[in-house]
Amino acid sequence: MKVIASSIRKGNIIELEDGNLAVVLTAESFFPGKGTPTTQIDMRRLSDAVKVSLRYKTTEQVERAFVEDMDFSYLYADGDGNHFMNADTFEQIMVPDEVLGDQKVWLTEGMKVILSVFNGLAVGIQLPQRVTLEVAETEPAMKGQTASSSYKPAIMSNGARVMVPPHISPGTRIVVLTEDGTYSERAKD
Numbered sequence: 001m002k003v004i005a006s007s008i009r010k011g012n013i014i015e016l017e018d019g020n021l022a023v024v025l026t027a028e029s030f031f032p033g034k035g036t037p038t039t040q041i042d043m044r045r046l047s048d049a050v051k052v053s054l055r056y057k058t059t060e061q062v063e064r065a066f067v068e069d070m071d072f073s074y075l076y077a078d079g080d081g082n083h084f085m086n087a088d089t090f091e092q093i094m095v096p097d098e099v100l101g102d103q104k105v106w107l108t109e110g111m112k113v114i115l116s117v118f119n120g121l122a123v124g125i126q127l128p129q130r131v132t133l134e135v136a137e138t139e140p141a142m143k144g145q146t147a148s149s150s151y152k153p154a155i156m157s158n159g160a161r162v163m164v165p166p167h168i169s170p171g172t173r174i175v176v177l178t179e180d181g182t183y184s185e186r187a188k189d
Helices: 097-106
Strands: 002-004 013-015 021-030 038-045 051-057 061-064 068-077 082-085 092-095 112-118 121-126 130-138 152-156 161-164 173-177 182-186
Touching: 021 121, 082 097, 092 112, 092 121, 097 121, 130 161, 161 173, 161 182
Parallel strands: none
Antiparallel strands: 002 061, 013 021, 013 061, 021 038, 038 051, 068 082, 068 112, 082 092, 112 121, 130 152, 130 173, 152 161, 173 182
């Protein structure tokens, strides 16, 4: 299925000119004041995990591979990989760490995700936009430091590092954006 390059998003699977499939890591559109708008797509080939970077005109057609997006729940990780279960069929699928990449750190038990399946193999994952985590450790707030001044590093209960405002203390539950790992807000529960 052909789509315009500017509609490609992170996690999409596209078919390259040589017939290989690649998962999109980042897709960024540039609109210069003068000249042709372009879309820079960084991707990883599924066959050999090599990173590829291509630039297209934003209106250029790109072949998007037909993959089936299915709802799964995260179960657990072991030495073989990460295990997910389809809630409708109770079918389990194993996904290697290479497919998850840096998004693996946001997975929590029971989390609902969308796996992109191509010929019975998971080739991509879409996490929820936000995840609620507990702050395990962070530096204490310094006296006189205002809320808008600067952020401080914090380590979450899952081991991820997130920059948080100074008023956040250990034990606080916060909402983190999974796309870039940034602090969004204090959890409302």
